[in-house]
Amino acid sequence: MAGKSVRRKIERSVAITRAYLRIERIQKLEKISRIYLRELADMVGCDGCAIILINTDKAKILAERGFTKTFKKLEFNTDVPAIEHVVNTKQAIFTGDIQSNPTADYIPHGCPINSLICTPIMVNDEVRGIIHLDSPKKNAFNKKDMEFTELLSKEISTAFRQSFQYSQARHVLARDALTGCFSRRQFDADIVADITSAKKHKEQLSILLVDIDWFKNYNDFHGQPKGDKLLKKVADVIASNIRAYHKIYRYGGEEFAILMADANQDNALCAARRLQETIEQEQFRGEKKSQPNGKITVSIGVATFPSDAVKKGKLIEAADLALYRAKESGRNQVCVYIKKK
Template identity: 30%
Template structure:
């Protein structure tokens, strides 16, 4: 208020010991002598008088006001309005200005509206304090917070929360969604009999979830049949609570609890879930940040493929696995032909776009357990787990042909085209090498030979025949 409205002094005094008002918080640009903990009786001073009449009190000139008192002489005006926690009187909001006749009708309405919001916040705070006093409820929150703080994996975190809520409170239908762009994507759920009816993605314009996201507020639907926006995933559900997960004032997702007719959700459930939402939002956001940092540490920023460090570690692991299982593993290494010429002609932004385009071609052909990496500037490496030489050759052929499709040159088969043809080397364990270092060496040498022999071709480590 001091910052927004430039008032020199504002105080909130709360009711204590039945008939005393104690300064709980104050702020201002001028020292009026108030200190935290200062007390005055109801009926004494403007603050005490406002507490006594329980309605807004305004004086346009404090020098002439019968209730104003101070150890120093001041001029100005005052507005003082009561605060409530639910139906109970909580205290007063007191604002003092150095100007007489400071508060017009709009100011009074604004401050009374603000007082209403403060009262609503106080009511929520009171409910939270009541929740703290319930040891059983508090232990649930503490246990969940403690458990999820130990993990940086969003799937594990969500599973732990669902399990705790289901076991401790008997909730039958629970789901957690995370927001990405304008869609909520489900992370985990429990209790829905027909999984095909569970919404995997929800646009922020849809349903109770979307409303919670848009308004950044808890949605408590006591009767889902009366809510036109309710998205049905189970016909037995009769009530719903959807709580937005907010971290640093940004909505990152929702936690949603639905209940059947035999277990109606209440305001106590709203309070509990809103309390749990805070540590859950922190844990989920930490997991997201961890995932992003991990991705940055393991992923090439331009292509989105694995970086060289990940490739080298993966190659060691794959060769060791192949040694144990007796299965093959193939390594493809290739350069983009005349890529420097392409960069010099079209510029480095276009060069980056071409690198990403080739990476996308690799991804389209890659199996989920294969590994592709940007090995150097315009050099790529692909580990094909369980693939023999012929399978690797087939993969390389598809890659080579797909890369040439957009080439401005018509000769697709024999001639190299800057940025659109590849010089590829292939090596297979165990026929071409007995260690990961040997496999890397012979694959790289085969790629170098492909380039030396005229580019735009595939060379096998075990065969000098041009292909």
């Protein structure tokens, strides 16, 4: 018996190590959870098991086996009794005869579960996930199963924390610190994805390049701090005057880019003119003192996929040429790309 117990303990340690080595370079919680769940299901006999992500008042299944046969859902509120208990108390549930004790209230009426383990996955003293095991058999799980599940929850906690940190870092990189717009790095990734999607669905895609006219005059006259405030305000005006599913980026310096999914040239031109007129009518502090025409204005270049270009570089170049023509034609206007004959 002692030899069997030691062997079982070694097997559990090997399972943890094997899972850790496989998730070391993975940052997506779904993939991490599937790896750990596979090891859990192999080590502990159960009819249903799941790793659940807790996010405020929502619970989402990251990985599962047999769980949805009983509960039918992949996402639900955290007011489900068993989940609510674990989240509020930060304590595990472990029972082999759920129907004959108060834990019966933790499962839906008519649910065939008798044995249940729910252990919290803690991140910074907060329940951010739950490992769920169930079986219709009584006393299907023993103390060793519970200990292994708790050990696994600690390992998953580390993976969760690293994944959250990675997501936060990606969010920071995706945004421009000054204006709150998406960053140039994000633009380079999104335009490729948007062109691919437009090709797949046979849709059009337009890009607007927006440049603040005579920004250097404003920045030199008022100083960089006020120049930064101007950039932020212009970004806010743009964001308030485009559709929610269109994306604005700080493209560089005083230049912004807008990706307009499923927008043809007419749609994009109409939006660009509306934006140009809105900014011209907006009041900006100090504009009369520093700007040649006494107003903050923008020039906008418009290009559309696939009529103007089908590749990322060529589409950006087309919008840039249209912007150049708008500025060369006197600024404070919108120009669309015109192909050379």
